[in-house]
Amino acid sequence: MAASIAGVFTDDLKHAIESCKILVVGAGGIGCEILKNLVLSGFKDIEIIDLDTIDVSNLNRQFLFQKQHVGKSKAQVARESALSFNPDVNIVAHHDSVMKPEYSVNYFKQFKMVLNALDNRAARNHVNRMCLAADIPLIESGTAGYDGQVELIKKGMTKCYECEPKAAQKTFPGCTIRNTPSEPIHCIVWGKHLFNQLFGEYDADNDVSPDTEDPEAAGSAGESAAKGKANEKGDIERVTTRQWAQQSGYDSSKLFHKLFHDDIDYLLSMHNLWEKRRKPTPLKMDQLPDAVAGSSKDNPAEGLKDQRPWSIVECAQIFSRSLKELKNKFEDLQSKNKDDHLVWDKDDKDAMDFVAACANIRAYIFGIAQKTRFDIKSMAGNIIPAIATTNAIIAGLVVLNSFNVLRDQLESCHSVYCRLKPNHRGQLIVPERGLNPPNEKCYVCRDSPQISVCVDVNKLTVKELEERVLKSLLNMVQPDAVKDSTGDVIISSEEGEMDGIHHKTLAEMGILDGSVLSVDDFVQTYSLKVIVNHREAEHNKPDIELIGDQSKCQPKEEGEKTNGASGDKAAEEEDDLMLIDEINETPSTSDRKRKQDPSEESPASKKLRAAGAVDHDIIVL
Ligand SMILES: Nc1ncnc2c1ncn2[C@@H]1O[C@H](COP(=O)(O)OP(=O)(O)OP(=O)(O)O)[C@@H](O)[C@H]1O
Numbered sequence: 124m125a126a127s128i129a130g131v132f133t134d135d136l137k138h139a140i141e142s143c144k145i146l147v148v149g150a151g152g153i154g155c156e157i158l159k160n161l162v163l164s165g166f167k168d169i170e171i172i173d174l175d176t177i178d179v180s181n182l183n184r185q186f187l188f189q190k191q192h193v194g195k196s197k198a199q200v201a202r203e204s205a206l207s208f209n210p211d212v213n214i215v216a217h218h219d220s221v222m223k224p225e226y227s228v229n230y231f232k233q234f235k236m237v238l239n240a241l242d243n244r245a246a247r248n249h250v251n252r253m254c255l256a257a258d259i260p261l262i263e264s265g266t267a268g269y270d271g272q273v274e275l276i277k278k279g280m281t282k283c284y285e286c287e288p289k290a291a292q293k294t295f296p297g298c299t300i301r302n303t304p305s306e307p308i309h310c311i312v313w314g315k316h317l318f319n320q321l322f323g324e325y326d327a328d329n330d331v332s333p334d335t336e337d338p339e340a341a342g343s344a345g346e347s348a349a350k351g352k353a354n355e356k357g358d359i360e361r362v363t364t365r366q367w368a369q370q371s372g373y374d375s376s377k378l379f380h381k382l383f384h385d386d387i388d389y390l391l392s393m394h395n396l397w398e399k400r401r402k403p404t405p406l407k408m409d410q411l412p413d414a415v416a417g418s419s420k421d422n423p424a425e426g427l428k429d430q431r432p433w434s435i436v437e438c439a440q441i442f443s444r445s446l447k448e449l450k451n452k453f454e455d456l457q458s459k460n461k462d463d464h465l466v467w468d469k470d471d472k473d474a475m476d477f478v479a480a481c482a483n484i485r486a487y488i489f490g491i492a493q494k495t496r497f498d499i500k501s502m503a504g505n506i507i508p509a510i511a512t513t514n515a516i517i518a519g520l521v522v523l524n525s526f527n528v529l530r531d532q533l534e535s536c537h538s539v540y541c542r543l544k545p546n547h548r549g550q551l552i553v554p555e556r557g558l559n560p561p562n563e564k565c566y567v568c569r570d571s572p573q574i575s576v577c578v579d580v581n582k583l584t585v586k587e588l589e590e591r592v593l594k595s596l597l598n599m600v601q602p603d604a605v606k607d608s609t610g611d612v613i614i615s616s617e618e619g620e621m622d623g624i625h626h627k628t629l630a631e632m633g634i635l636d637g638s639v640l641s642v643d644d645f646v647q648t649y650s651l652k653v654i655v656n657h658r659e660a661e662h663n664k665p666d667i668e669l670i671g672d673q674s675k676c677q678p679k680e681e682g683e684k685t686n687g688a689s690g691d692k693a694a695e696e697e698d699d700l701m702l703i704d705e706i707n708e709t710p711s712t713s714d715r716k717r718k719q720d721p722s723e724e725s726p727a728s729k730k731l732r733a734a735g736a737v738d739h740d741i742i743v744l
């Protein structure tokens with residue numbers, strides 16, 4: 124079936140549709156719908172990019188995918204399925220992350236516009252910055268259950284994705300998770316932390332054993348830490364939970380006894396904690412209750428397998444079985460690379476079973492309501508169930524807005540919100556009255572001067588960039604440079620901080636053709652975007668050349684400096700929907716620049732944070 128748009132659109136629009144090149148980022152719930160709409164609307168030149176492969180859980184709403192496609196690249200399969208609607212289209216599919224350096228500003232510049240169909244903030248921030256730097260329109264979209272939103276982002280005309288700070292993810296104090304849980308979510312977070320302690324990336328902040336420094340328990344704890352044991356000299360030897368588990372061969376009975384009996388006993392010894400709270404009950408593996416709250420054992424609750432409550436006996440069995448499977452997977456990984464580890468994934472059966480079983484056993488111990496595996500999955504994965512209809516409505520609105528862009532009627536691209544309940548005018552789909560102008564203080568899109576620098580990225584070192592380009596040619600005194608797409612600090616004005624990378628070439632630092640650097644000189648109140656253009660070194664050409672209006676590259680007058688409205692702090696959080704009412708959580712420009720307090724985040728952790736962006740946990744302790 125080949126679609127025909129003859130007679131549907133005006134000739135001008137038909138021509139614009141047929142001659143433009145367009146990029147779709149993300150081939151998930153919204154992306155599949157957008158791609159289908161594009162090919163049926165007559166677009167002829169499309170690129171689509173998605174880093175993921177198809178999971179069985181995608182099939183209920185991502186209609187370009189079928190059972191036989193599970194495990195294959197989303198972008199590739201989306202392309203093949205869309206071509207079956209209209210074979211007369213050039214679709215290039217990339218099975219890749221849009222955040223890779225090869226998708227540079229120059230790559231973005233080839234498109235008339237970009238349509239985002241992403242599910243996380245890091246990637247959205249990245250595409251936002253790329254489209255601003257390339258000065259092309261971006262249609263941003265997101266859904267969360269019945270809610271959805273579409274908005275146009277165009278440099279100098281509208282708010283950018285980062286003009287308004289985003290809400291921080293909910294966090295819980297460590298002592299609530301480790302000592303005094305009172306809600307199911309506290310036990311679920313504990314279960315996820317336990318998974319990471321045993322099999323994941325080690326994070327000292329995600330300890331699961333009793334917190335002896337809990338101020339509420341001050342003075343009431345016993346002498347020895349639960350996981351410490353006295354050596355011959357009588358000192359307490361502390362071992363990590365992973366070491367402990369490894370030393371005991373991941374024996375499920377021993378681990379159960381430690382986690383759900385001994386640690387709980389230890390918590391009971393912190394008397395102050397239980398003066399006004401219900402005391403937890405330590406459990407022994409051979410004396411577990413076999414009843415399920417609210418249903419008889421012979422007549423288990425109706426419903427899907429995932430929605431059937433588990434008894435504590437069942438939880439213990441699932442704990443043992445999943446522990447064994449995870450241990451095998453973990454040891455297998457480590458035999459190939461001892462630094463490798465498991466990554467918690469709600470769609471991994473054993474990882475999900477483990478967390479659900481642990482969370483429910485802990486909930487039982489603390490007298491907290493237990494949850495089904497289904498509920499725990501949505502809480503642990505921070506999932507609001509996706510609704511195919513909302514995705515379809517939003518994708519339709521995205522493509523309608525793309526027509527406005529093609530007609531050069533950007534002012535008609537009003538943001539649109541899709542809601543569960545009608546507003547006072549009876550509308551479920553609510554357009555805004557006009558465009559939202561940019562936030563003048565936005566660190567990302569405010570009009571900082573921009574200059575291109577032609578260099579050989581394989582030859583120029585970071586030190587040369589600092590000395591010869593920023594200081595010598597651009598008259599900076601103490602520059603800080605951050606790579607826009609990732610937030611990685613490349614040059615720091617703080618002495619000694621980046622010494623290790625001075626000798627590295629730009630390419631080694633992931634700065635390739637089209638990379639954008641945000642450069643700030645705190646001493647002079649002087650900010651600049653530097654776009655790197657790669658040019659192979661040649662004998663008869665200078666090895667560094669600036670292109671652009673250098674007269675605009677000047678320090679600001681006193682008092683002119685603006686504070687950033689945005690930063691990278693929340694970059695890795697999952698963010699299906701762009702929330703409107705959000706709290707100011709992100710640091711100001713000057714916060715990002717000078718870090719006097721040693722407890723503040725180091726560039727290294729900033730780098731990790733920006734580079735990670737994969738695990739969309741609910742909780743950050
Ligand atoms: N950096 C990135 N580069 C390319 N694609 C990305 C990037 N980050 C996320 N995506 C893709 O964006 C899509 C978002 O789609 P969607 O929100 O439907 O998520 P999903 O992963 O398919 O579903 P769910 O998260 O509910 O299991 C996903 O296919 C995801 O792989």
Ligand SMILES: [Zn+2]
Pocket residue numbers: 282283284285286287561562565566567568569
């Ligand atoms: Zn902005």
